[in-house]
Amino acid sequence: MDKFTTLTGVAAPLPLVNIDTDMIIPKQFLKTIKREGLGKNLFDEMRFNRDGSENPDFVLNQPAYRHAEIIVAGENFGCGSSREHAPWAIKDFGIRCVIAPSFADIFYGNCFKNGILPIALPQDVVDILTEDAKKGSNARLTVDLEAQTVTTSDGQEFHFEIDSFKKHCLLEGLDDIGLTMEKASAIDSFEAKNATLHPWV
Amino acid sequence: MSAPRTLYDKIWDDHVVQQDEDGTCLLYIDRHLVHEVTSPQAFEGLRMSNRKVRAPERTIAVPDHNVPTTGNRDDRIEEEESRIQVEALDKNAREFGVNYYPVNDIRQGIVHIVGPEQGWTLPGMTVVCGDSHTATHGAFGALAHGIGTSEVEHVLATQTLIQKKSKNMKVEITGKLPKGVTAKDITLSVIGATGTAGGTGHVIEYCGEAIRDLSMEGRMTVCNMAIEGGARAGLIAPDEVTYEYVKGRPHAPKGAKWEAALSYWKTLFTDEGAHFDKVVTLKGEDIAPVVTWGTSPEDVLPVTGVVPDPASFKGGKVDAAKRALDYMGLEAGQKLTDIKIDAVFIGSCTNGRIEDLRAAAEVVKGKKIAEGVRGMVVPGSGLVRAQAEEEGLAQIFTDAGFEWRLAGCSMCLAMNPDQLAPGERCASTSNRNFEGRQGFKGRTHLMSPQMAAAAAITGHLTDVREMM
Numbered sequence: 001m002d003k004f005t006t007l008t009g010v011a012a013p014l015p016l017v018n019i020d021t022d023m024i025i026p027k028q029f030l031k032t033i034k035r036e037g038l039g040k041n042l043f044d045e046m047r048f049n050r051d052g053s054e055n056p057d058f059v060l061n062q063p064a065y066r067h068a069e070i071i072v073a074g075e076n077f078g079c080g081s082s083r084e085h086a087p088w089a090i091k092d093f094g095i096r097c098v099i100a101p102s103f104a105d106i107f108y109g110n111c112f113k114n115g116i117l118p119i120a121l122p123q124d125v126v127d128i129l130t131e132d133a134k135k136g137s138n139a140r141l142t143v144d145l146e147a148q149t150v151t152t153s154d155g156q157e158f159h160f161e162i163d164s165f166k167k168h169c170l171l172e173g174l175d176d177i178g179l180t181m182e183k184a185s186a187i188d189s190f191e192a193k194n195a196t197l198h199p200w201v
Numbered sequence: 202m203s204a205p206r207t208l209y210d211k212i213w214d215d216h217v218v219q220q221d222e223d224g225t226c227l228l229y230i231d232r233h234l235v236h237e238v239t240s241p242q243a244f245e246g247l248r249m250s251n252r253k254v255r256a257p258e259r260t261i262a263v264p265d266h267n268v269p270t271t272g273n274r275d276d277r278i279e280e281e282e283s284r285i286q287v288e289a290l291d292k293n294a295r296e297f298g299v300n301y302y303p304v305n306d307i308r309q310g311i312v313h314i315v316g317p318e319q320g321w322t323l324p325g326m327t328v329v330c331g332d333s334h335t336a337t338h339g340a341f342g343a344l345a346h347g348i349g350t351s352e353v354e355h356v357l358a359t360q361t362l363i364q365k366k367s368k369n370m371k372v373e374i375t376g377k378l379p380k381g382v383t384a385k386d387i388t389l390s391v392i393g394a395t396g397t398a399g400g401t402g403h404v405i406e407y408c409g410e411a412i413r414d415l416s417m418e419g420r421m422t423v424c425n426m427a428i429e430g431g432a433r434a435g436l437i438a439p440d441e442v443t444y445e446y447v448k449g450r451p452h453a454p455k456g457a458k459w460e461a462a463l464s465y466w467k468t469l470f471t472d473e474g475a476h477f478d479k480v481v482t483l484k485g486e487d488i489a490p491v492v493t494w495g496t497s498p499e500d501v502l503p504v505t506g507v508v509p510d511p512a513s514f515k516g517g518k519v520d521a522a523k524r525a526l527d528y529m530g531l532e533a534g535q536k537l538t539d540i541k542i543d544a545v546f547i548g549s550c551t552n553g554r555i556e557d558l559r560a561a562a563e564v565v566k567g568k569k570i571a572e573g574v575r576g577m578v579v580p581g582s583g584l585v586r587a588q589a590e591e592e593g594l595a596q597i598f599t600d601a602g603f604e605w606r607l608a609g610c611s612m613c614l615a616m617n618p619d620q621l622a623p624g625e626r627c628a629s630t631s632n633r634n635f636e637g638r639q640g641f642k643g644r645t646h647l648m649s650p651q652m653a654a655a656a657a658i659t660g661h662l663t664d665v666r667e668m669m
Binding site: 026028030076082123184187194 | 219223225229241242255267283286326331332335347348349351355358359363367398401402454458461497499517524616
């Protein structure tokens with residue numbers, strides 16, 4: 001998995017609440033059997049008109065934000081489906097960090113499996129970051145995972161909370177499956193015990 | 202004496218393989234359900250790392266999202282990308298030796314309908330699937346939730362998940378439901394009351410008289426939409442209704458194992474005095490038949506209401522409501538029952554079970570679909586379909602002018618040919634009214650099967666109580 005340590009980049013303001021997984025990557029793009037290539041369809045129905053032309057009003061189509069690496073959004077980001085295609089599309093577009101007042105649980109967990117850092121901050125802080133993001137490509141946010149801080153273009157620094165295990169895995173780029181397979185004997189014992197206790201399972 | 206525990210606490214405790222100091226647990230998974238959309242990358246990952254499926258006997262695969270619900274889909278799925286995903290599942294299921302119900306098997310259907318129907322889902326189990334509506338299985342008192350594809354691969358390889366425990370939330374529905382009010386109205390009303398993030402970080406236990414009075418089908422409908430309320434999982438403690446449903450199913454325990462299972466299942470309830478981090482109580486008597494008016498499942502109102510004014514909301518919801526009304530083509534103040542519809546969809550993992558079809562058929566019986574409305578009934582599995590045909594329900598639907606389809610996810614998410622055209626409006630028994638969910642620019646109103654059936658007959662959103 002890709003590591004995440006620090007990131008300084010353009011942040012795209014997307015101050016909508018309840019941005020759901022169907023907005024992030026509509027269902028017709030879930031038919032791939034690969035993880036790559038979904039970035040071109042990120043936010044497809046908001047980003048493009050039916051004839052395939054770009055919707056110039058959508059933030060990621062504006063010159064300042066075409067290469068955004070951070071999204072600053074409204075509460076309950078990523079609600080809806082468990083589709084990992086959502087973080088795959090976000091990452092494939094080039095975004096490595098999403099900041100919002102809150103996230104849906106499954107989406108939040110999926111981000112960490114893909115080297116994306118989701119940061120939850122209080123609404124008033126997100127409002128400040130949104131205003132900063134609106135300044136365009138000259139205003140870059142800096143995210144430091146080790147220090148757990150987000151810094152605006154004018155130097156205001158905000159601390160964020162993150163689970164220590166998730167932070168460790170992201171900083172080191174660790175592969176969960178490899179880690180768990182080292183615990184195979186504990187899984188073996190659990191199965192053996194359960195075969196006696198709950199033989200119908 | 203140990204501290205009182207919730208049902209969630211008990212199931213969790215019985216599945217912890219290992220716990221780290223920071224509370225991160227390795228949790229054992231009893232059943233892993235797999236469908237074609239979220240699994241190909243996971244199987245590919247196994248192949249690339251030369252890993253096997255650790256417990257193929259605990260893994261159940263079935264195609265549902267992509268499959269067409271008409272014609273001879275057994276031979277060949279016309280749409281290439283869908284065909285590739287279904288074929289990939291077929292290849293992966295056979296190569297890795299997991300339990301499998303292919304498209305042409307009568308037991309095929311929506312994964313969350315097939316699991317319980319075949320007795321794979323049992324009380325006290327941990328059940329996961331790369332699909333957020335895995336919450337459905339919580340109706341059996343099983344801890345069931347959706348996972349992403351990376352976690353699908355993790356479960357395939359290790360039969361475990363790395364998890365931290367969620368908080369406990371209690372949703373109690375007291376008393377009796379009025380006539381015409383269903384499990385769907387309960388679950389939508391709860392979301393309307395708590396919001397789509399109300400359950401975030403929590404596992405919900407639904408309880409109270411109105412929940413106890415529900416059939417297993419109704420309980421599955423309630424738990425199915427726990428995810429729309431933000432909770433990963435919903436739970437209902439098992440009781441006689443549960444045991445009765447489970448008994449005799451192909452993969453349910455038999456003989457001495459049944460007796461042993463039963464005595465364990467009877468310990469699966471929340472102890473007196475156990476702690477809940479959040480409690481929500483609704484009176485069953487206060488719940489009305491509801492519909493959604495917007496593009497979030499929390500946009501719920503009794504069908505007797507009017508489209509709300511966006512200015513009546515607070516914060517970010519003001520803009521969201523404006524955007525929703527614009528998308529839905531509605532005006533504030535408009536009576537909900539004046540909203541005309543173009544299509545009706547009865548089906549999905551929320552409402553595609555036999556009881557749902559019976560309820561809809563009762564409303565439809567002897568009547569005709571309104572002029573210009575397209576109605577579609579999609580049974581949740583091949584077995585539901587067969588039973589509905591045997592009971593004469595299929596005939597009632599086709600006589601009324603509905604299309605009677607083969608089993609699959611169908612128009613719940615439009616990954617298959619069943620889609621709305623831009624601007625079309627649908628009365629739907631599915632679970633999400635997100636923008637584009639049922640087709641590009643399609644407009645969705647969520648409701649119960651009875652309400653959808655009533656709308657089909659009148660051609661507009663309708664209070665089903667007036668037809669009873």
